[in-house]
Amino acid sequence: MKLRKCSLFAAVVGALLLTAAFAPKANAILAVYYNFEDQPPVPDLTSEAIGLQTPPLQTNFGGTFTDEPALIAPNNVFPTDPDMNLHSLGLKDSGANNGAYFQFHVNTNPLVGMSLSFAINSMGNGYNSVEGLYSNDGFVSDTHSLGTASITSSTSQVITFAVPAGAEGQSDITFRLVFTGATSSGNNLQNVIDNIRLDVRSVIPEPASVVGALLGACGLCWNQRRRLIRLLRLRYA
Ligand SMILES: [Ca+2]
Ligand SMILES: [Ca+2]
Numbered sequence: 001m002k003l004r005k006c007s008l009f010a011a012v013v014g015a016l017l018l019t020a021a022f023a024p025k026a027n028a029i030l031a032v033y034y035n036f037e038d039q040p041p042v043p044d045l046t047s048e049a050i051g052l053q054t055p056p057l058q059t060n061f062g063g064t065f066t067d068e069p070a071l072i073a074p075n076n077v078f079p080t081d082p083d084m085n086l087h088s089l090g091l092k093d094s095g096a097n098n099g100a101y102f103q104f105h106v107n108t109n110p111l112v113g114m115s116l117s118f119a120i121n122s123m124g125n126g127y128n129s130v131e132g133l134y135s136n137d138g139f140v141s142d143t144h145s146l147g148t149a150s151i152t153s154s155t156s157q158v159i160t161f162a163v164p165a166g167a168e169g170q171s172d173i174t175f176r177l178v179f180t181g182a183t184s185s186g187n188n189l190q191n192v193i194d195n196i197r198l199d200v201r202s203v204i205p206e207p208a209s210v211v212g213a214l215l216g217a218c219g220l221c222w223n224q225r226r227r228l229i230r231l232l233r234l235r236y237a
């Protein structure tokens, strides 16, 4: 009877531990975040430590970067960002840099239900279109479009691309934003970007933590079993 109780106890503990390990969290989880708050120097292409991963932002934009005041709402700030939202990234010479990209690398093995978003405006003749893309080989031969969005606001808008499940479960996915449609030939401020975010719906625990949970359950059961054996010996000695 007591032995059966012990295995029942172990099964319940194991199930609870596994449930805790795999349960998706209800709220959006921040995977990668660029808030441009560490500038000057300009541009601040470092990601913020409150994201799960902290890859640098890479770009081939050949124009001039400027440190601009934060965009007014909507500005796509992550709700628990400890930084004050004071800065954003300005782009000059957009017209001579059509097709320029901003990109970052992510290990998508633990990431489920991703979305890529950012805030942007367009002044006059700046970029008026952006395409989201991802690749599993750094755009050598693998390219998937997330769609194209129009940049229409002179103050600020948030653009969001849903990421299909095909981008999940891979060790090195590159997310890329490609900007086009700029017509200005002058070196004036043409676009302002802020708060580039990769959010996820849930996170799959690393294999190490699953093994840890299983070992924990086994250890608890073993401990209970030894206590039970000792108890039985005492009783029937
Ligand atoms: Ca900012
Ligand atoms: Ca920071």
Ligand SMILES: [Ca+2]
Residues within 6 Å of the ligand: 034, 035, 036, 037, 038, 044, 045, 046, 047, 048
């Ligand atoms: Ca930063």
